[in-house]
Amino acid sequence: MVPIILIIAGILLVVLNFNAVRKEKNSFQDKLNVKQNEMGNYELEIGKIRKEFAETILELQKEIEDLKKQGNQDFHEAILSEEVEEKLVEEEIEDIKDDEDNTEEEPKKSENSDKAAEEYANNIKIDEIRGLLKDNISVSDISEKTGIGKGEVLLIKELYAK
Numbered sequence: 001m002v003p004i005i006l007i008i009a010g011i012l013l014v015v016l017n018f019n020a021v022r023k024e025k026n027s028f029q030d031k032l033n034v035k036q037n038e039m040g041n042y043e044l045e046i047g048k049i050r051k052e053f054a055e056t057i058l059e060l061q062k063e064i065e066d067l068k069k070q071g072n073q074d075f076h077e078a079i080l081s082e083e084v085e086e087k088l089v090e091e092e093i094e095d096i097k098d099d100e101d102n103t104e105e106e107p108k109k110s111e112n113s114d115k116a117a118e119e120y121a122n123n124i125k126i127d128e129i130r131g132l133l134k135d136n137i138s139v140s141d142i143s144e145k146t147g148i149g150k151g152e153v154l155l156i157k158e159l160y161a162k
Contacts, residue, residue, distance in 0.1 A: 086123070125146065125148065125156075128146060129153060129157070130156075132145065132146075139157065
């Protein structure tokens with residue numbers, strides 16, 4: 001007898017709760033439908049724009065990180081190439097001095113020695129400009145003192161002064 005009463009009570013509770021849920025206007029689905037109907041087109045557009053901005057910012061952050069990595073690699077490569085160039089210039093200068101020390105009447109000039117001499121002269125200019133920049137002399141004054149254009153001085157300042 002007790003089991004029959006429990007089964008009847010259970011069925012009765014299920015039926016009453018089902019009717020209550022069906023009649024309830026404050027259910028989640030109803031609230032969702034009301035909000036969707038109230039939401040205007042401008043709010044949808046704002047949501048889309050926010051999403052686009054978030055994606056764009058993420059892409060920019062990735063590009064910045066890639067540039068930082070590339071910049072570090074380029075910086076190390078530039079330092080290594082400068083050291084190699086300096087060694088080559090020194091070797092070429094020594095070769096030129098050795099050629100001058102020989103008692104030949106007409107010393108031999110190769111294209112490499114001409115290039116080395118030019119690079120050596122450029123390095124002297126760069127060192128001179130670096131020194132003047134360290135002394136806080138303006139770009140126009142450096143340009144006048146060295147006879148080099150302002151653009152070249154600015155370029156050297158940006159490339160080598162770091």
